[in-house]
């Protein structure tokens with residue numbers, strides 16, 4: 433039986449199509465592709481339009497796409513760009529995975545993320561059997577590892593497009609190649625020094641947005657694959673960042689998160705660049721920007737200047753995520769993180785003194801090679817002394833290609849025992865910190881309808897805490913004063929206590 437074509441369902445568009453049309457009008461397709469990367473990619477977007485128009489006419493329907501994102505906020509931000517290019521190229525987004533073009537934007541920070549991608553690829557092959565014209569692409573960090581590319585070429589030959597992190601800005605060009613014929617495209621680069629600005633992007637939310645300030649990382653923590661798959665740190669020009677923030681605010685965004693693998697080393701690679709605290713303060717001064725977040729800072733680069741900028745700008749959110757990873761100086765050194773247990777505690781104490789209403793959260797890895805129960809005692813000591821408001825706790829897993837992968841590993845059963853100890857401490861710390869807010873009234877930005885509790889929406893406070901309040905979808909994107917009534921560990925149930933702020 434012929435499959436009925438479903439009208440694609442999706443969120444409202446958050447892409448400036450008017451501006452894209454203006455740029456496309458200026459593009460001349462009669463000559464060779466331009467050398468300037470920005471103009472070049474719009475050249476291919478315009479070509480894609482012609483190709484998708486022809487395909488739509490031939491099939492008598494819209495062409496759909498689906499981007500499946502794995503991993504961190506940087507990947508989520510990249511997916512907004514990929515979706516933007518697909519929309520500008522004439523596709524329509526759908527929630528369904530049996531779209532005309534499906535793209536997997538992968539993550540390789542943890543081994544199970546790789547396995548999930550392979551599992552999904554296996555499933556999607558069935559859709560391709562039904563729809564021979566379907567195109568499948570895969571990109572992101574996983575593709576920077578040669579063994580993964582090899583595996584896909586051998587075991588998943590139906591994949592049409594493979595590209596990596598350094599050449600993501602060339603996506604429109606690769607898309608053009610696979611739409612033009614049946615050839616496969618595999619393009620993996622080792623590095624790039626390019627930051628291509630102003631390509632189409634389709635934001636996920638109308639009221640909040642992420643803005644990249646830098647790409648890559650120079651730190652080489654011994655467990656981390658990021659510097660190998662994302663390359664050395666490249667900072668964007670401050671003017672470009674600030675203009676993007678200003679435009680977002682003009683578009684109705686009230687919360688911006690500045691994104692980078694190590695945000696507070698921003699600008700070190702720029703001649704005549706400004707520092708991260710200077711950039712943060714400039715962004716905080718943008719009229720109408722009610723909340724400014726940043727993710728992720730490194731403790732070794734957390735300067736006094738940065739603390740003072742946060743302190744004097746109330747729209748910089750009262751949430752500092754400060755990855756600890758381990759509380760043992762010996763393990764921190766083996767991780768190549770460049771601070772000691774004492775320095776970390778002193779930094780937290782100082783932040784708490786200067787910005788008492790800031791929540792401090794962290795990341796902790798348990799079971800790093802060489803870690804003993806005594807090292808975990810140190811981690812627990814830091815959890816107690818830092819009084820973390822919340823923490824993401826991970827069991828160490830080997831990442832091929834990193835130094836720590838070749839070191840003697842902690843037995844799995846021992847990792848699990850120590851992980852449970854750490855998790856218990858983290859949960860108690862989060863509960864103790866959260867309870868301190870009981871009965872307070874704090875401003876929350878409503879982000880979504882609560883999928884667990886009918887008739888409720890979920891708001892986020894400046895300190896990043898989640899509060900569920902009675903409400904409906906009309907409240908999404910607005911700020912409300914919220915009475916924090918019932919602490920549930922690290923989140924609250926509350927009520928709106930007066931008119932909208």
Ligand code: SF4
Nearest residue numbers: 649651652653656658
């Ligand atoms: S700072 Fe360390 S953990 Fe963070 S991205 Fe860079 S290398 Fe990885």
